[in-house]
Amino acid sequence: MRPKHLMTLPRTLFSAVLVIALLVGVQAVTAAVTAEEAAQLKTTLTPFGAERAGNADGTIPAWDGGYTTVPAGYQNGDHRSDPFADEKPLFSITGKNLEQYKERLANGIQFLLKKHPDFRVDVYPTHRSAAAPQWVYDNTFKNATRAKLTENGLGVTGAYGGLPFPILKSGYEAMLNQRLAWRGESLQQPMKTMVVTPDGKVVMATDGIQSFSYPYYYEDGSLDAYDGIYQLGKLVNTGPAYKAGEAILVNEVSDESKPRGIWQYLVGQRRVRRAPSISYDTPDFVTSGIGFADEAFLLFGPNGRHDFKLVGKKEMYVIYNGNRACAAKFNDLLTPNFMNPDYVRWELHRVYVVEATLKEGQRHAVPRRLYYFDEDTCQIMMIDGWDANGEIWRWSYSLVMLAPDVPCVTNVVSWGTYNLQVGSYYLNETANESPFQYKVLPRFKKRFFSPNQLGRGAR
Numbered sequence: 001m002r003p004k005h006l007m008t009l010p011r012t013l014f015s016a017v018l019v020i021a022l023l024v025g026v027q028a029v030t031a032a033v034t035a036e037e038a039a040q041l042k043t044t045l046t047p048f049g050a051e052r053a054g055n056a057d058g059t060i061p062a063w064d065g066g067y068t069t070v071p072a073g074y075q076n077g078d079h080r081s082d083p084f085a086d087e088k089p090l091f092s093i094t095g096k097n098l099e100q101y102k103e104r105l106a107n108g109i110q111f112l113l114k115k116h117p118d119f120r121v122d123v124y125p126t127h128r129s130a131a132a133p134q135w136v137y138d139n140t141f142k143n144a145t146r147a148k149l150t151e152n153g154l155g156v157t158g159a160y161g162g163l164p165f166p167i168l169k170s171g172y173e174a175m176l177n178q179r180l181a182w183r184g185e186s187l188q189q190p191m192k193t194m195v196v197t198p199d200g201k202v203v204m205a206t207d208g209i210q211s212f213s214y215p216y217y218y219e220d221g222s223l224d225a226y227d228g229i230y231q232l233g234k235l236v237n238t239g240p241a242y243k244a245g246e247a248i249l250v251n252e253v254s255d256e257s258k259p260r261g262i263w264q265y266l267v268g269q270r271r272v273r274r275a276p277s278i279s280y281d282t283p284d285f286v287t288s289g290i291g292f293a294d295e296a297f298l299l300f301g302p303n304g305r306h307d308f309k310l311v312g313k314k315e316m317y318v319i320y321n322g323n324r325a326c327a328a329k330f331n332d333l334l335t336p337n338f339m340n341p342d343y344v345r346w347e348l349h350r351v352y353v354v355e356a357t358l359k360e361g362q363r364h365a366v367p368r369r370l371y372y373f374d375e376d377t378c379q380i381m382m383i384d385g386w387d388a389n390g391e392i393w394r395w396s397y398s399l400v401m402l403a404p405d406v407p408c409v410t411n412v413v414s415w416g417t418y419n420l421q422v423g424s425y426y427l428n429e430t431a432n433e434s435p436f437q438y439k440v441l442p443r444f445k446k447r448f449f450s451p452n453q454l455g456r457g458a459r
Helices: 011-030 035-042 098-104 107-115 134-146 171-179 293-298 451-458
Strands: 091-093 121-123 148-150 155-157 186-196 202-213 229-239 247-253 261-266 271-274 306-319 346-358 368-374 380-386 392-398 401-403 408-410 415-419 424-430
Touching: 035 134, 091 098, 098 107, 098 306, 107 380, 107 392, 121 346, 148 171, 171 306, 171 346, 171 368, 202 424, 247 451, 261 451, 271 451, 293 380, 293 392, 293 415, 306 368, 306 380
Parallel strands: none
Antiparallel strands: 091 121, 148 155, 186 202, 186 424, 202 229, 229 247, 247 261, 261 271, 306 346, 346 368, 368 380, 380 392, 392 415, 401 408, 415 424
């Protein structure tokens, strides 16, 4: 039916107006930036599109190239030290002074501060430590004028080897920036999933080895040769005993219109099977069902059930440069109700805020979310999630590790979710108390990420 204000238009004119409106809408979603806009990436903006300058009061410094100093004696895979270990908190936020700072805090953190008198947020000096190799910056500059959204915002074309959308114009672009953010080329680390129950018990849900390659970031690759598979990943469980041998394999695509490859090996069945159900709000078996599949890595699998709106940019307190927490003992870090504030470093950073709302006709256990993206890396720092009744329910986070040897700041190690209403939380993809951490490796052979290899390796 025609909108009332168009009811008097002739049918042909109405059709023309409709077509023009659709074209304008498509262009607003897919248009790349101009050469003049892209030129800012070499002047007033960082190579990833953040403001080079600090804020007005100096609490956020100017970006000076990031932190790339590798400690003397560091060996590949060592647990990375905290380069700012000597710093003390500037101040702490508790339930008592929450009102003074609430505009810079995620809703989930406000919930924890109100509920737990002993919870606090220790705010440290801000370090804009994000960095990447020059060839990644060069590719990002090229992407700025050639990358475009496809598939109604769920895919990208014209991007390779760098951030696809350094000059952010939509929520959909932000989601693809998270998928295609720089974190290294080929990596491996031990991973544990630790669950803290409502009564304060710490339980290991999963133990294993996680391996990744990012073909999108093969330095000797090219846009023409890129086949659309941006990530190859494999998890092989080594424990607990009832999970030992289980495995999962993913071939993630940067365009949701293309088939996503995901397989699972279950010991009881002794076979590799496709596992398309590991997506959206399916309970995540790695977390023993406490988390949802699309909360993994703060974004995992397709996200076509929500619309994404770029709300704007603001200064917020986020976990950043969290190397101390990433190397802590579990008994020290994982305390009842929340992670030990003594180990969690918060800093003031500029973030993009993206609101996700459920599309008409779709269903999801978390119909509304707010995503907070670090301006310097375009990675998700944390997520607020509301239930169907409009009550704050979940808060997802990353401990955001600094790896100057890569160099990068990464949000896909040591992340998790709080179930605020139940009182439980988990820490996932963590190498705490493991022999090595986030090791950079030579490129894996392609067959390492094949379904056939998955079954043989798990057995």
